[in-house]
Amino acid sequence: MSYNRRKFISFMGKAGIGAVVMPQFLINCGQVTTPTNNFTKTSSKRLNELKKLTLKGLEASDKDNLLLAKGLDYHCVVKWGDKINEIDTFGFNNDFTCFIPFDDNTPKDRLLWVNHEYVNPLFVSDFNANSNAKKTKEQVDKEMYNVGGSIVRIKEENGIWSVVQNDPHNRRITAKTPIELNWDTAIKGKTTVIGTHSNCSGGITSWKTFITCEENYQDCFGETRYNNNNIATHIPSYFGWEKIYKYPPEHYGWVVEVNPKDGTIQKHIALGRFAHECCTLYELEDKRVVAYSGDDKKSEHLYKFISSKPSSLKEGTLYVADTINGKWLALDWDNHPILKDKFKDQTELLIRAREAAKLLGATELNRPEDIEIDPITGHVLVSLTNNSDKNDFHGSILKIEETNGKFDALTFKASTYKAGGEEHGFSCPDNLAFDLAGNLWLTSDMSGSSMNKEDKPYIEFKNNSLFVIPRYGKEVGKVIRVASAPRDAELTGPWFSPDGKTLFLSVQHPGEQTTDLNNPTSKWPFDNDQIPKPTVVAITGDLIEKMNKLNIIES
Structure with a gap:
């Protein structure tokens, strides 16, 4: 209507x-x-x-x-390409922006976060996708550096906002930055993974950290596809990074949290793996967190995570929307036989959240x-x-x-x-x-x-x-x-x-x-x-x- x-x-x-x-x-x-x-x-x-x-x-x-x-x-x-400190430059294809006060008493002094979603190889690495040339390691390294995100301190003077050059807080988070998984089970044998990329939209937590979301992750290291017999096949990526670095696709497609003050980073597995366009947070009166996120792909779904503990993006339940009947469906491995038949545990369910959502009858959205x-x-x-x-x-x-x-x-x-x-x-x-x-x-x-x-x-x-x-x-x-x-x-x-x-x-x-x-x-x-x-x-x-x-x- x-x-x-x-x-x-x-x-x-x-x-x-x-x-x-x-x-x-x-x-x-x-x-x-x-x-x-x-x-x-x-x-x-x-x-x-x-x-x-x-x-x-x-x-x-x-x-x-x-x-x-x-x-x-x-x-x-x-x-x-602008320099933000002695060694780092601002990344490519800036997307989501947000900032927090650098100091509560100085509203014109802020820490700005900016997502860098993806690269155009022609501009970034001088690689022409229409040629028959093979992409070199040096070209892949340039592309990996130019995604992720940037933190820069900005100040407003006389109505003009500008970057505070070489401020100690200015830093880059890239596809080469080590990042911890906020989960008790390793994913593909790792509890710390390499990099974030495909960063689209995001948000800010009530505890003043940045949220950035990995969207079209399949373009960088490909994807794992399962047939009706649960047999896995690797689908190659658009950028071909896995030809140089053998990182599993399952390490990407998550919601990522960045502490702007010290640069520490973690990926939140409990919020599920899919093409996260955004993660919009709401804090309840008891300090528990509700997180909404959409899967930006044709005929995919709307999700909501409700934490069971205050200020947590780990302990809680992930739900998917049935917009026809107006219900949030719990993606809970323990309580759905159909999910137990398909996935070996809750971790695999979260990695394959799209499949789990469809098994429960979630509504496909545009x-x-x-x-x-x-x-x-x-x-x-x-x-x-x-x-x-x-x-x-x-x-x-x-x-x-x-x-x-x-x-x-x-x-x-x-x-x-x-x-x-x-x-x-x-x-x-x-x-x-x-x-x-x-x-x-x-x-x-x-x-x-x-x-x-x-x-x-x-x-x-x-x-x-x-x-x-x-x-x-x-x-x-x-x-x-x-x-x-x-x-x-x-x-x-x-x-x-x-x-x-x-x-x-x-x-x-x-x-x-x-x-x-x-x-x-x-x-x-x-x-x-x-x-x-x-x-x-x-x-x-x-x-x-x-x-x-x-x-x-x-x-």
């Missing part, structure tokens, strides 16, 4: 129609929503201001530039990607990007209403929050973020090979974009384009500063369709070498500040 304007306003909790009492949710700049006992009330004066706020969106564009709506500007914070919790209604929103196999080219956003608003509930209601397509002004929703006033921001994920092609269903949308759905004002409920990406690029990882004055955003894979370095399809961000570079930008301006004003009680 799709919402008309009247129904949409009702769905959004009637915010913007009259004085509103906010429930016990407080947005925390992006992927993390945590409970609070503070209630805020929107004053009539503030509502009148919001009703008068007019947003003039952008038209769809195929220009090779980062275009912003009126009232916005941007500056580059860090680009691929590429579940990012997940956010609405800070006002408490609804869980899930981006379903698309699924051409089922003729869903434009995707939708799924709404999950947990029973009685309890995030550890085992039943829920599922419905479509908003469908993509020309009628609704967006296609292929990906990353989601709520700002400090409860407006919903979303990015699109049309593939570079499909954008701006006359024979594809995306021609009207042109380049990928950033949109906002206002909660207040004349445009409440509308989908408004506020940024248009350079050619071939995707906008990812929206994250707001605590004061709501800056939106951090990744410009990922500009010029991805390039086949000749002397004639790139994009030259953004227009450095002297004219080579496209994935870049994190800071977006500022009057429009951002007005939309992010917190609701306050007038004295």
Whole structure:
């Protein structure tokens, strides 16, 4: 289903129609929503201001530039190849961004985490995938270095955010970094594995560590496939790294936690192995953790982990969603004979979570990607990007209403929050973020090979974009384009500063369709070498500040 304007306003909790009492949710700049006992009330004066706020969106564009709506500007914070310390450089294809306070008393001094999802060998290792050449160890090493993530200390001075050069906290996590498994059983004989890669979205824990998620892990070291007789076969990877390094595929496809202060890292096995687009955390009143994650692949599933101990991502139960009947199904080896018949123990079940989910009858979804919790209604929103196999080219956003608003509930209601397509002004929703006033921001994920092609269903949308759905004002409920990406690029990882004055955003894979370095399809961000570079930008301006004003009680 799709919402008309009247129904949409009702769905959004009637915010913007009259004085509103906010429930016990407080947005925390992006992927993390945590409970609070503070209630805020929107004053009539503030509502009148919001009703008068007019947003003039952008038209769809195929220009090779980062275009912003009126009232916005941007500056580059860090680009691929920039030095972050004496030995390390910023990685390739930056995706998810988030940060924590470096010091609680200095809001303009932060530790920024950035995912590096994958590489374009043509740019990174000078390897042409269309040639008959074999990739060398040196080329593989360059590619492995440029994925994972970066931690950089950033400061804001006079409205400009920049990296603190050579700060002791600046470091790289790569596909060569040793990482411990947070599990009592070894996987393929190892309790410490080598590297993280395919890092897509993520989040922040309540104990102030970074969460990064391994998505399309099969592209790096391949995958293990099982037939009906449970006989395993290795499926080769796209990048061919296993030809140089014989690392098992089972070491990848996990949720990874990074401590920004000391760089220690662990992979959380209890959350299951699949193409984790994200991991969105909610802390219950008793400090137990609920973690939502989607498997970004056609006809895969939505998962929820509920911990049994406070502040734990190890002890607990992993569930998978049956959205048709509104049930969370426990992926519990001990209590399901059908799972015991297929897998030898809980560890193997978690490694093969996709198979276990299908055995239990979980609902196949159209590429579940990012997940956010609405800070006002408490609804869980899930981006379903698309699924051409089922003729869903434009995707939708799924709404999950947990029973009685309890995030550890085992039943829920599922419905479509908003469908993509020309009628609704967006296609292929990906990353989601709520700002400090409860407006919903979303990015699109049309593939570079499909954008701006006359024979594809995306021609009207042109380049990928950033949109906002206002909660207040004349445009409440509308989908408004506020940024248009350079050619071939995707906008990812929206994250707001605590004061709501800056939106951090990744410009990922500009010029991805390039086949000749002397004639790139994009030259953004227009450095002297004219080579496209994935870049994190800071977006500022009057429009951002007005939309992010917190609701306050007038004295």
